[in-house]
Amino acid sequence: xSQTQDVTITINGEAITRTVPVRMNLxxxxxxxxxxxGSHVGCEHGVCGACTVEIAGAPVRGCLMLAVQADGQxxxxxxxxxxxxRSAALRVAFTEHNALQCGFCTxxxxxxxxxxxxxxxxxxxTAIRQHISGNYCRCxxxxxxxxxxxxxxxxxAKT
Amino acid sequence: xxxxxxxxxxxxxxxxxSVPRADAARLLEGRGAYVDxxxxxxxxxxxxxxxxxxxxxxxxxxxxxxxxxxxVVAVYVGTDLIDHVTPYVGTLTHLAGxxxxxxxxxxxxxxxxxxxxxxxxxAHSRALAEDAVALIEADLEPLDPVCDVEAALLPDADLIHPxxxxxxxxxxxxxxxxxxxxxxxxxxxxxxxxxxxxxxxGVTLExxxxxxxxxxxxxxxTFHYSGQAPHxxxxxxxxxxxxxxxxxxxxxxxxxxSFGIKIHTYGDEIATAAVAKLLGRPVKFAADRNExxxxxxxxxxxIIKARMxxxxxxxxxxxxxxxxxxxxxxxxxxxxxAIEANQVLNLTGAPYxxxxxxxxxxxxxxxxxxxxxxxxxxxxxxxAVADGLLDEAGAALGIDPVEMRRxxxxxxxxxxxxxxxxxxxxxxxxxxxxxxxxxxMDYTALLxxxxxxxxxxxxxxxxxxxxxxxxNPSPMFYGIGGAPISAQDGAxxxxxxxxxLRISSSITEQGxxxxxxxxxxxxxxxxxxxxxxxxxxxxTDTTPYGGGTWASRGAGIGGEAMLQGALALKEQVLGVAAVxxxxxxxxxxxxxxxxxxxxxxRMTLSDLAKTVYYRGNELPSDLKPExxxxxxxxxxxxxxxxxxxxxxxxxxxxxxxxxxxxxxFWAVEDCGRVINPMLVDExxxxxxxxxxxxxLYEEILYSDDGxxxxxxxxxxxxxxxxxxxxxxxKHVETPTRTSVLGAKGAGEAxxxxxxxxxxxxxxxxxxxxxxxxxxxxxxxxxxxKALGVV
Numbered sequence: 001x002s003q004t005q006d007v008t009i010t011i012n013g014e015a016i017t018r019t020v021p022v023r024m025n026l027x028x029x030x031x032x033x034x035x036x037x038g039s040h041v042g043c044e045h046g047v048c049g050a051c052t053v054e055i056a057g058a059p060v061r062g063c064l065m066l067a068v069q070a071d072g073q074x075x076x077x078x079x080x081x082x083x084x085x086r087s088a089a090l091r092v093a094f095t096e097h098n099a100l101q102c103g104f105c106t107x108x109x110x111x112x113x114x115x116x117x118x119x120x121x122x123x124x125x126t127a128i129r130q131h132i133s134g135n136y137c138r139c140x141x142x143x144x145x146x147x148x149x150x151x152x153x154x155x156x157a158k159t
Numbered sequence: 160x161x162x163x164x165x166x167x168x169x170x171x172x173x174x175x176x177s178v179p180r181a182d183a184a185r186l187l188e189g190r191g192a193y194v195d196x197x198x199x200x201x202x203x204x205x206x207x208x209x210x211x212x213x214x215x216x217x218x219x220x221x222x223x224x225x226x227x228x229x230x231v232v233a234v235y236v237g238t239d240l241i242d243h244v245t246p247y248v249g250t251l252t253h254l255a256g257x258x259x260x261x262x263x264x265x266x267x268x269x270x271x272x273x274x275x276x277x278x279x280x281x282a283h284s285r286a287l288a289e290d291a292v293a294l295i296e297a298d299l300e301p302l303d304p305v306c307d308v309e310a311a312l313l314p315d316a317d318l319i320h321p322x323x324x325x326x327x328x329x330x331x332x333x334x335x336x337x338x339x340x341x342x343x344x345x346x347x348x349x350x351x352x353x354x355x356x357x358x359x360x361g362v363t364l365e366x367x368x369x370x371x372x373x374x375x376x377x378x379x380x381t382f383h384y385s386g387q388a389p390h391x392x393x394x395x396x397x398x399x400x401x402x403x404x405x406x407x408x409x410x411x412x413x414x415x416x417s418f419g420i421k422i423h424t425y426g427d428e429i430a431t432a433a434v435a436k437l438l439g440r441p442v443k444f445a446a447d448r449n450e451x452x453x454x455x456x457x458x459x460x461x462i463i464k465a466r467m468x469x470x471x472x473x474x475x476x477x478x479x480x481x482x483x484x485x486x487x488x489x490x491x492x493x494x495x496x497a498i499e500a501n502q503v504l505n506l507t508g509a510p511y512x513x514x515x516x517x518x519x520x521x522x523x524x525x526x527x528x529x530x531x532x533x534x535x536x537x538x539x540x541x542x543a544v545a546d547g548l549l550d551e552a553g554a555a556l557g558i559d560p561v562e563m564r565r566x567x568x569x570x571x572x573x574x575x576x577x578x579x580x581x582x583x584x585x586x587x588x589x590x591x592x593x594x595x596x597x598x599x600m601d602y603t604a605l606l607x608x609x610x611x612x613x614x615x616x617x618x619x620x621x622x623x624x625x626x627x628x629x630x631n632p633s634p635m636f637y638g639i640g641g642a643p644i645s646a647q648d649g650a651x652x653x654x655x656x657x658x659x660l661r662i663s664s665s666i667t668e669q670g671x672x673x674x675x676x677x678x679x680x681x682x683x684x685x686x687x688x689x690x691x692x693x694x695x696x697x698x699t700d701t702t703p704y705g706g707g708t709w710a711s712r713g714a715g716i717g718g719e720a721m722l723q724g725a726l727a728l729k730e731q732v733l734g735v736a737a738v739x740x741x742x743x744x745x746x747x748x749x750x751x752x753x754x755x756x757x758x759x760x761r762m763t764l765s766d767l768a769k770t771v772y773y774r775g776n777e778l779p780s781d782l783k784p785e786x787x788x789x790x791x792x793x794x795x796x797x798x799x800x801x802x803x804x805x806x807x808x809x810x811x812x813x814x815x816x817x818x819x820x821x822x823x824f825w826a827v828e829d830c831g832r833v834i835n836p837m838l839v840d841e842x843x844x845x846x847x848x849x850x851x852x853x854x855l856y857e858e859i860l861y862s863d864d865g866x867x868x869x870x871x872x873x874x875x876x877x878x879x880x881x882x883x884x885x886x887x888x889k890h891v892e893t894p895t896r897t898s899v900l901g902a903k904g905a906g907e908a909x910x911x912x913x914x915x916x917x918x919x920x921x922x923x924x925x926x927x928x929x930x931x932x933x934x935x936x937x938x939x940x941x942x943x944k945a946l947g948v949v
Binding site: 095 | 179180182183184186187188189190191193195196198286361362363364365366413414415416417418447448669670671672837838841844845846847848849871872873877878879880881883885886909
């Protein structure tokens, strides 16, 4: 089997074509080939959630998927969520509640929060806590993140 | 507050307001600038071969295959760096007797912990460098490791450093009063507990990372790092890489969490700098999670045998304890690995009045990863020991835990005074904080709920802690012992021609909101909308000289420097304005970006600055065109500025599974003047959750032969959102007398206090079943063992 393969991955609407090592994972492709450094690498074994991106509307761990597996797919990163305005209400709420400190978990937190809201999740604090339990944050203690997500849901703000 | 209006009551003051952080928007859009985001021309990537053994003799290497591997530029082993790096030694003179051998970035002849770097590959990508690391043939002879600290103290123990003649790195005793006689008096009840505190680590979500550039034509090294103390690193790099300090620039941009982890000298980072200098090319090293677990400093890991004597009325006679802590094979450079034990000796029982105090600490070498200062250094241990003993004494005497604290806390009107261990205390509010806590948690209602739950076989417990926190350290913490660590910080405030302020400070931002509070202070004190203030931190080239952000010192020390700088600039600006307006400076003020007097706006700051900068010809010849001020500040008269707090946990222990759930948590914190209540609350909450992690989940596990057993995030359990409670935070504000700003630190209180509260709560829950835990983390297995179920 060849050690490299040609891929075209559409990230935030831009098609990126590269010849990549088949072992390269998706988040490394996003960070080094597409130079979108908003997605972060925290554990490389699917636990911390910092590399979470959206593929076809579903959150995916960028470290548990190979770039070649994403060939032909559409990926949305934190930069794309900002540019399209989809994360606008969450960004306001996260700022008002200080739902981020160092910001390293934030790309994954936003992706997970957006999935919860888009699927019609309610402002049920326990349910929100369960939903973001795949995203590790060492700084906040999570409460402000829960409150920010609740805020967006309760005000019905369009995300 | 009552009394005359102060600089904090100005109409445009931001101090005391929950101003959102300006930095948040950037991070929320994915525009952060973390070290691993940096891509430089010609940059190479480093990967390390690390000792697979806890203890091994290095007999040599076959590097041919690694050197021939695709993309490899260079391969180094320990001997290659001997001429390029001066060894470093983790001792300080004020910790009398502390000994530790010289350390090199790559082990030279012996590896002394699993994970110690022993060889390094530099290649075109991290993946290629790792491929080549796998091709290195290392000839290692495994040696018997010494892992257990109690075994390391035995007379016949193998010596990790034979030249030292002992495995004890440091020993200290404190002996105040006469504890043996006092404990032998009639009517004194003695309670004793043997505590064990597991090894933790910081698990910063962003692993350690450096990108090091070297420009041979200017002999200039630039060290981009994820860390807390740029000027300390500048001094260290200059000294150990043989460069004048001014030729070293250290830049810390966005830092993905630190908590004390990223403030030490790590061999892989120093080796990366040395190799960047040798190659004259940028080199990046970004630790992966496995490397983080094996080499980021560990903390806690104390075994403590403790006793408390109390009189029949519950008042404390004294505390007597012995602490043994394992620190790995070296004392960490430059802050040393003796500080945590030192803090335990200094802080245990510090909230309480007692006449007798005896404590001994032994800091012991072992073949595990190095131990050093992590958030709330020593505090969780000191608080858990004292408040754990206090609860045990209360239970023995039949006195309620809140009442026990009422009878023993130092009175709010009794300061300044000394603690039993000799710490200088001032401006504390233990009594008010405890009463605020009892009211906030509705203690009476909680007792009723607990009783009702017990009646139906549900075991809930209430646990309290009264605590102190060491903040705003003076030079007595490190500088006195010879460490290149500044206890003072500086702030520069500059009025630009556009009428905005450019401020810079030597304290650093790791997510706490440092930049936000600096802007709040400058804007409020100077008199300008906060949007017109731009902040620079984290760069030795562009900020004043100072210590950085650690030991809960940023707001208290860096904030005071910023306040003084803003006041100085204001005085300069009003002096210029008085000349231009032909009036007296003391009739003028700066409000909302304009020079005002009793009649209203006289001149905008932009007009003033443009006149000074562009049209100096309109001004008198003797008017100095100075629209910039720098001020520095350090704490004097007190070695530390202590804060205090009172916290409580309400837990439910499932006696079938042993699982503990924290139902509620309350924290009352007195950090002096609160600059930004939201940011302080979030520091407390984040700290409490880190403390809950230490109490219930987090523990580095080593096998008997020094192999780490749980070096993944799936196996080392950290708190996740689902298990954590909402946390109520309240404040008592007793400003420190040591500064105008009056701010003390708040960053570590939660982590320092929460473990004690949770442990006391678990034991309160188990008391009807006659179970007791003295070990953290309180895992389900340990709970069940305490109950005799398994």
